[in-house]
Amino acid sequence: MSTPIKTKMTPRTLVVRILLIIVAIIGLYVGGIKVWHALHHESTDNAQVEARMVPILSRVSGYIQTLNVEDYSIVKKDSLLAVIDDSEYALELAQMKADLLQAETDVENARASLSNAQATVTSAKSNSEVIAAKKDKAQQDYQRDLSLYKDAAITQKQLEDSKANLDIVSRQYEATADEVKVAQSRIAVADAQLKKAQAIIEVKKAGVEQQQLKLSYTKIYSTSDGKIGKRNIDVGQFVQAGTPLFTVVNDEDFWVVANFKETQLEHLGVGKEAILTLDAYPDLKIKGKIVSFSDATGAKFSLLPPDNATGNFVKVTQRIPVKVEIEDLAAVKDKLRAGMSLDVSVKY
Secondary structure, three states, X not given: OOOOOOOOOOHHHHHHHHHHHHHHHHHHHHHHHHHHHHHHEEEEOOEEEEEEEEEEEOOOOEEEEEEOOOOOOEEOOOOEEEEEOOHHHHHHHHHHHHHHHHHHHHHHHHHHHHHHHHHHHHHHHHHHHHHHHHHHHHHHXXXXXXXXXXXXXXXXXXHHHHHHHHHHHHHHHHHHHHHHHHHHHHHHHHHHHHHHHHHHHHHHHHHHHHHHHXXXXXXXXXXXXXXXXXXXOOOOOEEOOOOEEEEEEEEEEEEEEEEEEHHHHHHOOOOOEEEEEEOOOOOOEEEEEEEEXXXXXXXXXXXXXXXXXXXXXXXXXXXXXXXXXXXXXXXXXXXXXXXXXEEEEEEO
């Protein structure tokens, strides 16, 4: 029988085998960790950092006169960002104030007319009272003369003169009564003119206040602290009311929206802890927790949401936006930017 030949293991072969064993052990260890992690965590890389994006709009039209910001510059709340040329608005305001002054003058004239009408009524009533007294006396004189005439104490001419005087005074009384009525109607007209002039004043005041408001809109202020995004305008450019000039990113608050598959929701819940890993800083592990779930899938917010009632239906796993709050935000806020991509892992 032949004796088997034993090959002698060289040191190099031994090292290679040891290295292969080590690599296999490491591979098994890493694979085991990944399997254990997958069995106890729900993860997604469909996530991004969110922040409040505050658009700065022009509320009036005009030419940009001054700009106090550049791209990505830091701004504070109520800081002046831009100024629109207010020359036309100032001229319109001056004209409106002049119109208001004229309207106030018209009110004074209307008040004077009302006072005159009231004085005329008083005078007409006084005159009517005088004529009424004369009429009473003329009536008494006529009755007395009529009695005297019957007794042949006076002539017929004297009686006729007394009757004529009574007729004249009666007509004068009727005329003064008509004058009182006319004067009283003038009071109503003057009072209506006064109310009209006062209403015009209120309209003019509202116009002045509105124009002052427009004039204030020519100065555009920041509504929050943050950073300016890309500037869309320059000095001398004409902007329409409602034109977005730039956007202020509020850097005081950041959060994460992670789009988990609907099949992953079974193990997720409000208050669950999450580990956030930014693509920009893969070695930085940020702690967070789930605070809310969207009541609609992300596809429902798209311009053309899918309709499963169509004939060519293909079932697609939908994703649900999940809001994750960042713990100890102050420590990592300087590294966060709205729109950054990251991985989110939630332990269950």
